[in-house]
Amino acid sequence: IISLALWLRGLESKLRRLRFIRLRLSRVRNTPCGSSLPSMDSFICSTALLIRGRGSSVGVAISLLCGATADQAGRYWQLAAAAVRTIPFALMNFPIASRYRSATQPNWMGLLARSGLNPTAPPRLQFCRTQIDMKRSASALIAAASVLIAAGSMAATRPHYGGTLRIAVQAAPTSLDPADSSQPDSFTRRNLSRLILDTLVDQDDRGRLLPAIATSWEPEPGNQRWHFYLRPGISFHNGTAVNSDNVAASLRTANPNWKVFATGDSVVIECDSPDPWLPAELSLPRNGIAKREGGKLVGSGPFAISHWDPGKKLELSARDDYWRGRAFVDSIEIEMGRNFREQVIDLDLGKADVVEAAPEQAHRAVMEGRTVQSSASFELMALVFSRDPQTPDEARQRQVLGLSIDRAAINNVLLQGSAEPTGALLPGWMTGYAFLFPSEADLSRARQLRSEIRYAPSWSLGYDASDQLARVIAERITLNARDAGLSVQLTNGGAADFRLVRIPLASLDAALALTKLAENLRLPQPKLTSDASSDLYAAETSLLESKRIIPLLHLKITTAAASTVKNWTTGRDGSWHVQDAWLATEKP
Structure with a gap:
């Protein structure tokens, strides 16, 4: 590249020695794309317009190549009225060629003439004839040099x-060990x-199932018994082949309620009840295939x-x-x-x-120029009660609490707009119906309902003391509740009437995500017969009507990476x- 730079400097010196021949007056034909010689307006000007973008250093070399072609044909390149100026090449910061202005300005005299009108004769314009006194290959070398330098820059960023x-x-x-239930999900x-670890089945970002260790699968009638056919040639980290025996043993450890059998090159899984979402569940990380030997975990990932x-x-x-x-x-x-x-x-x-970024710091990280990646809204923040309401007044009191919380203010002020206020359990991008569950605060309605409650006992709100974000949001919730006439006290101890929790959704599959959410919160299992939106909506409505959970926000997972x-x-x-x-x- 250094040699190429020296050669280009010498070429620049030659270009500076080019002499402009005397200006001559010539009558030209006016075209919509500018004034040019009749024999070159349809070729040179249009070619330059198509191949050279504004500010493109590579395009400059190509334009000179067109100029050389025109010169060989005895034609001359049209210059702007302000003559020629040089531009620096961005990668090496020295001039490599003269930049010619493309003929893009419309000529209204030409348009009138093409329309059949008789305008006055256009004025005689001045043109510079620039003789390119070098070999035919010189311009082509300039183009090649530009391409080579650009290719060298791209090579520096090649994986x-x-x-x-x-x-x-x-x-x-x-x-x-993903089967260790003593560890909290995160x-x-x-x-x-x-x-x-690898799983039998994978999911893409749209929730579609893809083969992994299992190349294919099929259910028996009733969706209670499934067959999964394994991919040959996969091995664990210690060199042991992944076969049906160790796959079945791994799944039995993670799911004691399943009956798992090894049959040749396939695995048979029998559930307690029909489970049409079993392949999606096998794509969860907790069902990664592991070989457990002497307290050590060996995978095939x-x-x-x-x-x-x-x-x-x-x-x-x-x-x-x-x-x-x-x-x-x-x-x-x-x-x-x-x-x-x-x-x-x-x-x-x-x-x-690579580091994690707090939801409220994501916007700042972007402003500081960091490489920031965020997931979809895949974590639910909600208030969860420890038991069902015992009286109608208690159920109404929970309704008052839900109406009093200003989710939009929490998102805009405390989270810098990085979350999505919600009244639904599943995010809208996953189901399409989340907007049907209102999330706006309605303080007047909350106060009206509060006036109908004869006795509203004071509540205790628990939160994770190690989570700074949870603490400030819990404080805001107590203020909102007070505005509606409720008394809520914060506690970071074990016993609380309800808790502020953050729950990662289990899967990109909406039906499985809703089922696992209810399971993790110990809510009544939703009755789903299909993954149709109508069935999902009915199941989610049933969970919300239990008054056991008040959704607040859907959070994104953000990471920041070094350059x-x-x-x-x-x-x-x-x-x-x-x-x-x-x-x-x-x-x-």
Whole structure:
């Protein structure tokens, strides 16, 4: 490239020695695209207009090439009235060619003439004839040089293998086993499972099922017994082949209520009741296929465990023999138990490549120029009561609380507009009917209902003391409730009348997400016969009418990445797409 730059400087000197021949007056033909010589207006001008964009350095070289072609034909390129000016080439910052102005200004005299009118004769215009006194290949070399320099720049950003991706997270799980029910569900646990384990079935960002370890599946009549046919040639990290026996053993551990049988190259799963959503459930990270030996977890995923310090640090190494292809990065280091402030400091100091961003800090991270990726609204924040209402007044009191909460103000002020206020359990992008459940505050209606309650006892509201966002939102809820005539006291102890919770949705499949949501909150299981919107709406309405839960917001999962991390993306469900990410060699 240096040699090419020297050659271009010499070429620039030659161009400066070009002499303009004397101006001559010539009568020209006016066209809608500008004034030009009759023999070149339809070829040269139109060609330049199509191939050269404004401000394009590469286009300059192409325009000179057209100029050389016109010169060989004995024609001369039309210059702007202000003569010629040079422009710097963006990559190397020195002039490489003269920029000719494209003939794009309309000529109304020409338009009148084409319309059959008799305008006065156009004035005689001045043109500069520029003789290009170099070989025919010179202009072509300029174009080739521009392309080569651009290609060199693109090569610097080409994906390549190597490096260690450093990730910081807030959660601190003490077990990597997805079947360990003692560990709370979190997006971090799900992503760690996806790095280590494969599932029988996958889901894309639209919730469509895709083959994974299982290449195909089919139910027996009634949807209670399913057959899953396994893909050959897959192995665990220790080299053991993935077969029907260890797949069946893994699923039995994660789902004790299932009857799982190994039959040749397939697995048969029998549920307690008909389950048309079983393939979607098998795509959940908790159903990742694992081989458990001596307290150690071995998977068949894209990364193998090289070091594990429970609750503190996890080190993974990329598998060269992974059946879907090797990841770009060589290894991943995940620091756990880092709060949002510590993660931002790690990112600023270059100690982390990818960090989590708090919902209220997502907008600021974008304004600071960070590479920010957000999921869809995939986490529900809601108020959950510990039991059903015992009297009509208690049910009405819960209704008053729901009407008093200003969700829009909470979102705009506390979350900087990063969430979606909601009165529904599932987000609108998933179901399409969330707008049917009102989420706007109605203080006058709340006060009217409060006046009809003879006795409204004081309530206690619990929240996660380690969650700063939950604390400030809980405080706002108590103020809203007071405006409606209710008394709510905050507590971070174990016993509370209702709690402010954050619940990650289980699946991109709406029916499965609603079923798992009710299961996790110990609500009555919705009766779904299909995944039709009408059935989903009826089931969700039934859950809300129980007065056990008051939806507030749907939150997004946000990550921020350093400039050296390329192609880092997250799915709509907050999943990390680590397979496609790679590390650039240049410094940020």
